[in-house]
Amino acid sequence: MDIREESLNKHYEWNGKIEVVSRVKINSSKDLSLAYTPGVAQPCFEIQKDYDKSFKLTRRNNLVAVITDGTAVLGLGDIGPEAGMPVMEGKCALFKEFADVDAFPICVRSKNVEDIVKTVYLISGSFGGINLEDISAPRCFEIERQLKQICDIPVFHDDQHGTAVVVAAALINALKVVDKKIDEIRVVINGAGSAGIAIAKHMLNMGVKNLIMVDKFGIVCEGMEELNSEQAYMATITNAEKLRGSLEDAMKGADMFLGVSAPGVVSEDMIKSMADKPIVFAMANPTPEIMPDRAKAAGAAVVGTGRSDFPNQINNVLAFPGIFRGALDCRAREINEEMKAAASVAIASLVDEQKLCADYILPEAFDSRIGAAVASAVVEAARKTGAARE
Secondary structure, eight states: OOHHHHHHHHHHHHSOSOOOOOSSOOOSHHHHHHHSTTTTHHHHHHHHHOGGGHHHHSGGGGEEEEEEOSSSBTTTBSOOTTTTHHHHHHHHHHHHHHHOOEEEEEEOSOOOHHHHHHHHHHHGGGOSEEEEOSOOTTHHHHHHHHHHHHOSSOEEEHHHHHHHHHHHHHHHHHHHHHTOOTTTOEEEEEOOSHHHHHHHHHHHHHTOOEEEEEETTEEOOTTOTTOOHHHHHHHHHSOTTOOOSOHHHHHTTOSEEEEOSOTTOOOHHHHHTSOSSOEEEEOOSSSOSSOHHHHHHTTOSEEEESOTTSSSBOOGGGTHHHHHHHHHHTTOSOOOHHHHHHHHHHHHHTSOTTTOBTTBSSOOTTOTTHHHHHHHHHHHHHHHHTOOOO
């Protein structure tokens, strides 16, 4: 039995991965009067007078909505909101297990940006944070942008920003292994979708100066007709050398390659054309842009993937539970760039300098320190930048 068949059997057995559990015992008339009517009227009146008390008198302070429209579920594509539910439930289970955050899956039957924005906004009063998940590009950018403008709670698209945070953490430590500085390296990102663009923005924010993006139509540069609005913007802040051509052209002399694209698009010769001691994060799943053994044979000094069966798995679970834990703890208005940068540094710092090596640049997913360390760093950054309410 392979892992997929075993997982299917388990899902039949589990009949759902999460459940609602009461935090109060109701064993008497007094209990009923306190938890429900008539006693419950008093907290209702308090919230009516002071909206902020909704975070003190209800579970809203620890509740995140995990929202999808089912259009970009894992590597499965547009399979619909109901078919995306097992993934959303899994995300909610990870929130609880890794950071004690209560999360609830909401699968929206619409591909219309305005419908999704309105739906999420109208229910946002029940939650302390919004986690957007598996929504296709470029719609995901506009949905997140509009929700950030109208919601008074943090809105975070994990496929974009969670991935970017963990990639940056891996890069921080990989650069220590190869003895290079972040502001001196040349980075190539293959895949100019939601994850690739978010990673590029975060890398620039972390100090990368020379970054080139590539998509299926070639190197992203200004004036290309194929670019959507987000890609067109990225063309204005990347590719300072105004290069044109293919991925093969972009990789020549590069210090780092990062793939969020398609299987098998990178050859050993392309790795050999890179700078000395190159870093290769080939993250297409389940089959990366180049297999780790081939990348290493061609000269890659540090290799990371999105898979759990190779060293250096670049996994969002290192980031999003702790980021939301921190944002909820300080009642942050948003999750800003400084908070994401702090999360990257916190994750990287959990790798002991004495143990740091080419095959160990990130902490293991089950390292119990991660959630608290990321949350603490996020809270500190939120307070420094004025994003925290508490």
